[in-house]
Amino acid sequence: LAKTTQPISMDSYEGQEVNITCSHNNIATNDYITWYQQFPSQGPRFIIQGYKTKVTNEVASLFIPADRKSSTLSLPRVSLSDTAVYYCLVVDSRRLSNTGKLIFGQGTTLQVKP
Amino acid sequence: DVKVTQSSRYLVKRTGEKVFLECVQDMDHENMFWYRQDPGLGLRLIYFSYDVKMKEKGDIPEGYSVSREKKERFSLILESASTNQTSMYLCASNLGLAGAYEQYFGPGTRLTVT
Structure with missing residues (x-):
C-alpha cells in the first residue's frame, strides 16, 4: 500500500x-x-x-518528478x-476497493503569519 | 453548487446508546464515504458505499454499520456507542468507479459519547 509522509507543520x-513536499515511496x-x-x-x-510532471490550476501547482516517489504542492x-x-494522498485510479489507499494521514498544518 | 449535508453538527450521546448519523448528497454521486477524524491520526475510512445497498468496509469498521437505501443518503450507525467513538465524523461522496475522483465532504458531525 502506498503510504505518504508529510511534514507535520510549516x-x-x-x-x-x-x-509542501509529500513522499510516497511505494x-x-x-x-x-x-x-x-x-x-x-x-x-x-x-x-x-x-x-506526473506538473499540473496547475487557479489555486495551486503540483510538481511530480519522473520517479513519482514524491510530489510538491506549491501555493x-x-x-x-x-x-x-x-493532506496528500495517493489513490488507485482504477478501483475503489483496497481502501487502504484512502488514508489521509496526519496532514501538514500550514500557519501563514502577517 | 454541490452539497453534502450531515444531519447534525454536534451530538452528545451516552454510552450504550444507538446512534444514527445521516448524510445526504445532491450530486447524484454513486460513491459515498464515512470517515472519522481524530487529532494526530488524520482521517480514517470507516465504510464506503458504491451503490444503493452496496457497502464495503474501510480501515476501521469495528463498532459501526452503515445503511444506504437511497442513492442520495448514507447512514452511519453506532450500534452501542462507546467513549472511544468520540470523534469528528465526516461524510463524503464522489463520482464513478475510480477512487481517484474528487471527493466532496460534508461539514462534519462532532460526536461526544459520555
Whole structure:
C-alpha cells in the first residue's frame, strides 16, 4: 500500500510561495497523487490532482518528478486565509476497493503569519 | 453548487446508546464515504458505499454499520456507542468507479459519547 509522509507543520508569511513536499515511496503505476485542504470545523476540500510532471490550476501547482516517489504542492503568494491543514494522498485510479489507499494521514498544518 | 449535508453538527450521546448519523448528497454521486477524524491520526475510512445497498468496509469498521437505501443518503450507525467513538465524523461522496475522483465532504458531525 502506498503510504505518504508529510511534514507535520510549516510556517510562512503572507505573500510568500509555500512548497509542501509529500513522499510516497511505494506509489504504484495506477496511483494518482491528490491534495486536499481543510479549514477548522469544515470537511476537506479538493485542491489538485496529478499523475506526473506538473499540473496547475487557479489555486495551486503540483510538481511530480519522473520517479513519482514524491510530489510538491506549491501555493503561490499565500495569504492568511491559506492557513489550513493540507493532506496528500495517493489513490488507485482504477478501483475503489483496497481502501487502504484512502488514508489521509496526519496532514501538514500550514500557519501563514502577517 | 454541490452539497453534502450531515444531519447534525454536534451530538452528545451516552454510552450504550444507538446512534444514527445521516448524510445526504445532491450530486447524484454513486460513491459515498464515512470517515472519522481524530487529532494526530488524520482521517480514517470507516465504510464506503458504491451503490444503493452496496457497502464495503474501510480501515476501521469495528463498532459501526452503515445503511444506504437511497442513492442520495448514507447512514452511519453506532450500534452501542462507546467513549472511544468520540470523534469528528465526516461524510463524503464522489463520482464513478475510480477512487481517484474528487471527493466532496460534508461539514462534519462532532460526536461526544459520555
